[in-house]
Amino acid sequence: MTVTIRDVARAAGVSITTVSRALNGGDDVGEETRRRVLEVAKKLNYRPSHVARSLVLQKSRNIGLLVSDFNRGGHHFMYDVLVGVHDKLAEYGYDVTLVSTNTARQQLISYVDFCRERSLEGVVVMGIRLDDPYVEEVVESTLPSVVIDLPLLSRHCGYVMTDNVNGVRYAIRHLANTGRQHIGFINGYSQAAVSIERLRGFETAMRGCGMPYSRDSILHADFTIEGGAKALAELLERCPETDAVFFASDLMAIGGIQHCKACGIRIPDDLAIIGFDNIELGKFVTPALTTVAQPRYAMGADAADMLVRMLQDDEQPSGILLPPELVVRESA
Amino acid sequence: MTVTIRDVARAAGVSITTVSRALNGGDDVGEETRRRVLEVAKKLNYRPSHVARSLVLQKSRNIGLLVSDFNRGGHHFMYDVLVGVHDKLAEYGYDVTLVSTNTARQQLISYVDFCRERSLEGVVVMGIRLDDPYVEEVVESTLPSVVIDLPLLSRHCGYVMTDNVNGVRYAIRHLANTGRQHIGFINGYSQAAVSIERLRGFETAMRGCGMPYSRDSILHADFTIEGGAKALAELLERCPETDAVFFASDLMAIGGIQHCKACGIRIPDDLAIIGFDNIELGKFVTPALTTVAQPRYAMGADAADMLVRMLQDDEQPSGILLPPELVVRESA
DNA sequence: ATCGTACCCGAAAACGTTTCGGATCGCAAG
DNA sequence: CTTGCGATCCGAAACGTTTTCGGGTACGAT
Structure with a gap:
């Protein structure tokens, strides 16, 4: 049925050793023989079995893409990262298999064991949170891994995330430059690593602009539209003088916009909003x-890149901060 | 380093044959022996190697998810389908590896060969179009496959798609019921299979409602926002009496909305819009x-389900039409 | 004593590769 | 004539499993 290296060897009148060498560019095979082997291999449409090769080489050239919670909000985010990871890994000749934490299978065994079973050489992790039970495992295991959006650094674990601090600073600076005086901040779920970073960004940016702010003007919501709307309502009740709000996510900001529409608050005249x-x-x-x-x-591409360098050149893992960019439209 | 079946056998004082049987639920192994083997295996944290098993069983329990064009518009669509495919396959104990057609690797060899190299048992295909060179390959190859959103049926190839005809009918019926008289249709890229279906749906629905329409009121655009806006402009020029438009995609419909805002056309008073x-x-x-x-x-889950049934019970592939649903909001 | 019958268990082949350590050959050098 | 050597090739082991086939043991019946 399937054509193996043995078939090629037989058809070319050489040993399988020679076929292997001819195809993999080994040096001790005659020029004439190599030509013949290549020709036969092509004629038979021979495809070397990756699983057989993986077994003997003890390398699968396969890495896992671990998605901690597949059906959480950030579709766009996840998808783009996923494509980035895939493209870069494909470029290096690696395959990527999907690993999710919320299927019944993965509840039973640890994700590291899951990867070991499949001989995955490494893993890119995304959608994970600070209070996730996986965090410990990622950090301590010897399985090479790169985490997206969570600053975990260890001997075998690196990360790539957006430079949230500077991202927030750009936003605050823009608000200050356009004459806003009382800036509120609606942050996300407090156990998300990005929330912590963005809070830090907010505080340093405010201080950097010499702008006073009170604890009252900083709220937490849950990254959803409804949460954003409710949080804004409370913020405006606490601090009626607020003339600008920075939301830690677009979804929450959109919730804010809806709230404003419902209350007749004009954007950006009465209130500036940035997501x-x-x-x-x-x-x-x-x-x-x-x-x-x-x-x-x-982010996905860089994560993949770092993982490959760890695997091939056994480079040390590191933390990468990617520059964000302020996109000015109408709401501020 | 890694613990193999041999280590377990040694530690339990039995042969590897017995270990294999004990773990896989074979029947000719003593109760006491089985207990001991399981215990040892757990203590050593033994994980059977999927690649070794794949080699001997000639089954990888691994299926491919082929995405014809990763970075085309429909992010949401792709992502949701992908998650559906993954979840269902995980449920059945299959792994899924990403396969994309637009990386350099896949340009060189056919996707069937790509799957053969990796011993993929089957493949779910999405994002493919009628004029795609892959169509022929999918239909003719013996690799079990299920295609999303393209009605390809053959000995080894099934499909699942939305019941576009009825979906369109729901929309048209709603427009007719709310008193619209002159309904236009802005279809998508004509080589997309869904476009053909939706055109068919439009024609039968219009006839079903006893509503006249001219060829002039049917336009093609390219599934983008800009395309939708331009197409609507032309439609209104051709048929100024139009009081409702059905768009073959939401993105195009949104383009239509933007055009209306720019021209002062009120929605839904002057013009009803459905996407x-x-x-x-x-x-x-x-x-x-x-x-x-x-x-x-x-759609993803059902595609996966069908593929698994083809593989395990070697069921014949079939075509599945999933029911759409009309979501009435403000624009019509 | 012989036979049959369960019941456990192990040796070995097989899956498709890569690679190590020779083997053969021709030819130049001693 | 031996020796050495480069060039080219091959046999066999190894990777970690599953499975076929057969062997052994114990026990009861003939």
């Missing part, structure tokens, strides 16, 4: 959302 | 978009 993420949606809400863009595809 | 896809965006544009929803996750 974070640059989801496609933001371009189409009215007013169009000013936001901080993350280089999603690049 | 197709139910992308997240539609909920947030103003006016909120009325649209036909596709069961994206279910």
